[in-house]
Amino acid sequence: MAYKISDxxxxxxxxxxxxxxxxxxxxxxxxxxxxxxxxxxxxCVSACPVEAIAEA
Ligand code: SF4
Ligand code: SF4
Numbered sequence: 001m002a003y004k005i006s007d008x009x010x011x012x013x014x015x016x017x018x019x020x021x022x023x024x025x026x027x028x029x030x031x032x033x034x035x036x037x038x039x040x041x042x043x044c045v046s047a048c049p050v051e052a053i054a055e056a
Contacts, residue, residue, distance in 0.1 A: 002035035003044060004056035015044035015053060 004015035005015070007032045016024040016031055024044065033044070035056070045053045 001039040001040055002056050003033055003040060003042070003053055005031050005033055006052045006054070008050050008052040010052075011048060014049065015027055016023075018043050018047040028053045 005024075007030075011026065012028050013026075013031070016026070020041060020043065021037050021039045022033070023034045024031050025034070026032070033053075042056075045051075
């Protein structure tokens with residue numbers, strides 16, 4: 001089960017810095033999680049200041 005970033009994302013980059021799998025990248029002014037790389041560790045969820053990340 002991969003995690004997903006919602007429209008609430010303010011593109012701060014905190015999740016990308018914390019992700020151990022390098023699954024998060026920037027696309028069209030927001031961050032995006034590659035489901036093929038995400039190992040569902042949940043680290044990005046607590047890194048996000050606006051609670052934009054949840055299990056998909
Ligand atoms: S759940 Fe873990 S592996 Fe998946 S995007 Fe978040 S930090 Fe990266
Ligand atoms: S930490 Fe949250 S607000 Fe910041 S880029 Fe990631 S998903 Fe967007």
